Amino acid sequence: MGASSSTEQVSVEQREAESLAASTGALPMLHKAFDSLSDHQTNTIPLHSLQQCFSLTFENPTSEATAMPPNFEGLLSHVGSSIVDLFFVAEKGGVSWIEFLRGYVKSCGRTSASTSINTLFRVFAMAVAKAGLPEKLLFDSDDADCKMSGFLVPADVLMLLWLCYIMAWNSKDLESFGGTGNRGLPHLSHLVLSAVLWSCEVGSDLNPWYFDVLGSNVQLPAAKILMWVLKTVPSLPDCFTQCIHGSIEKSFRSEKLQPSCSSVADRFPGVECNNNLLNQGRAWAISLTLRSTLNGEVMKACFPGYGGGANDSLLYRSSLHGKGLNRFWSNVEGYNGPMLILVAASLGDVHDDNGTVRRWILGILTHQAFENRDTFYGSSGNLYAISPVFNAFPSSGKEKNFVYSHLHPTGRVYDPHPKPVGVAFGGSFGNERIFIDADFAKVTVRHHAVDKTYQPGSLFPNQGYLPVEALVLDVEVWGFAGKTAKDIQTSYKNREQLFTEQRRKVDLKTFGNWEDSPEKLMMDMLWMVHEVKYPRLPFNQADFVKI
Template sequence: MGASSSTEQVSVEQREAESLAVSIGVLPMLQKAFSVLADPQTNTIPLRSLQQCFSLVFENPTSEATAIPPNFQGLLSHLGSSIVDLFFLADKGGVSWIEFLKGYVKCCGRMSASTSFNMLFRVFAMAAVKADISAKLLFESDDSDCKMSGFLTPTDVLMLLWMCYVMSLNSKILKSFGGKGDYSLPDLSHLVLSAVLLCAEVGNDLNPWDCDILSMAVPLPAGKIHMWALKTVPSLPDCFTQFVHGRIQKTITQKNELEPSCLSGHDLSATAVCNTNLLTQGRAWAISLTLRGTLSEEILKACFPSCSDGTSDSLLYRSSFHGKGLNRFWSNVEGYNGPMLILVAASLGDVHDGDGNVKKWILGALTHQAFENKDMFYGSSGSLYAISPVFNVLSSSGKEKNFVYSHLHPTGRVYDPHPKPVGVAFGGSIRNERIFIDEDFAKVTVRHHAADKTYQSGSLFPNQGFLPVEALVLDVEVWGLGGRTAKEMQNKYKKREELFTEQRRKVDLKTFSNWEDSPEKMMMDMTSNPNRVEREDR
């Protein structure tokens, strides 16, 4: 290995490189990986070995909705060599220990969000050139934070997102890193259309419900693409950094790093089951890119069953299965004390009328707390999502805290002169909610962001306009993102409530020893003098 036990033989450059690795807690892992990859004679890593470490073999890919560009596989095949050429400086013998450390820090070290996106775009641009895709992104220098110019087409954005998806799939979900397998690429048209609408001047001619991304030739300026990515998918560079880290870490346990392991095919069936839900793999991955930490991991587990141990059930409620209505909804989410993702599929018009112009869309809300039966707004944080056909995230504005409203029919009241609305809502104010789902889960009302100061401004579906829009609810899903612990606590809560309900149904007359303790005597006393006060024996 390149590191020496003698402090006199360690150069200043090596000390600095090792100090950076220590600061991010990866020095022992890098030492083991270097000892596996390096040639014992030259004490350097051959370029071919390092390129193979980052190579992706993705044979016979299929796509859910969009045709795959013919040069996409070539793009992936040049990913490994592009990473090595950009970040790992090699001499005649190969990559030394110092350059191996520097390369890893360049890829996975601490950096600003803008720099991390610049790094990801550089990898994509070099791999695209090697795959004979015309160069569209230009960089002023080799510095990681240099200015980027040029443009991307919608097809380029789709391939960039798919490249990141494959890296994310490779490093987080599959049990084996790399390898050969037949896997389906998700439908990411909602993300591409989000970039097109924000970065290009398409006007009202674009119909998000009916457009072919591969045939769109509108240029998307590099600067605007950079800003769109920072705002909409801030965690996208994590796909690359986690891929690099995972691949290097895998060399420690992999018996032969030059032969990619073969992936099993059971993930295809899992994909098919997942995509029958509103939260498809593509939508789940898009939402995960707006989050970090545990929530991001839980959303991925919800739709990538191969990443989970199969013991948790994240889907708490689905109206098409459990039945529509607030009571059915409440019986399935009550007692779940953790973050939840609510998805609502709606249509502007009746889908059963046979009208081909009916517009369907999906919106979502992420809550960070349990649902409560209150006649007022509550909550500490959350986000709204426009999910389909165009993706957008509206996080908290910090001005108000009207995050969630969930109110059932009040109990114990005979008459209320000013009854509060019964239903589920997000943002806005009472009777002027940003999103309101009625008691029967039959209709959803969406209002302009001017009525809401809790969440950021933006449309929740294309061409929303200023007036309130009332749409038919097609389906509602609720996903629990609190992990196994939250689900186990909810199961205990339900069992306890079932026990209490069963006990309340039973009245054991043997417990009443005489007439004074009997329920008949108590009822007669209440009927004769209902205002009489009795002291309770304790």
């Protein structure tokens, strides 16, 4: 057993290793895993058992959107052995309790962000080498914070991202992972293009709408790739640590499911079969920018079946519920929590197939409910360029013009300076960074120079300095406040519906009764006013009624 009894003398090394493991909160789990994996005669974990624990082997990974890079399946088959070789020191007979704790702390302990990214790249580089692929990343030592050099090509970035996606899935649905059959991986070219444009100088001939990920040999320096991860997808290394933690937890579960080709293939996250703007690849990219509990809610849209159906979070879709601010409002009103708004737009005639049409998707993450106001409001939020190139633009902290949502005024009071009707994000009145008109027919996107609320950057490729007016193709709103917020919104809608029905009811008993009517009350008031102002002039109330 890993833990020593009270009668045994605990060494200083063991106390130190257990103290470090306890600081991660995983010591009880590690005790159970060591008991499950170890050989009780040698009191060590055999290497093959530990390698199998971290194994990601499965057959025939596929992707509808992109051809599979050569030997990607072989790379996955060497991930388990690479993790063991890098972090777990084997002694005679296997890995001891102390080395098991040290290996866990090395791989999952609290470290700086750059060290965590370095750890992920070291695992990837070793798996690449063991799979017989060309080695492009170099490390000057075996230390966790060693300097990384070399380069990657776009196909390498795609394999790294897919590896992290598989690790993330493995940590979320452990029992249904593994086995044989086709495996659908998401379309991630928007993330690859983000890394390409961040990491190197590319020519003007690069067309992001028709970029060939596997055919491009542009070299992306390792140092710039590391900076891209830090700035754009800071949660990417968490996929590795979560996978290690989840794999160890799986090792001692009493009720283990035997993988089967049929059941596993059905539950593995396949290629998206719906037409939602928020598909698995885009949802996962957005989740990589978040480090709060919101990350887990977005992950439900990444992996169908994890934490409920993905469409349970869909509040509004213009192609389903109808276009326009009123339809939008009727579906989001009463929802109090974080919401993700996706806008698909097009420059050019969408029916023209001559290659000049440019379609793109942008996103807005809000952290509060929508309100019908003629001023900007909000406390925080993010803007996203989602397709064809992914980028995130969080709050700059300079201004708080996060959200503007203004419907047509209910009254008919004359306003010499009417406020624009629509939905906007960032900027100021007349110079909104994103403005969607009341009909949801057009979206106007302005240069980041007009906006001090969100960080600067282009919301679609080749945006330029002038305002761009594009045709809205579709709008989606997803709620990420969980089931409670959805239930509260449902109660709110039911209550509003009840009030509306009550206001429409007419009391038939008093209908047509002059004595109880509002008109009779108004006539009496006019009579009193006449008597006060003109006491000597005759006033025939019956004649006034006729008039």
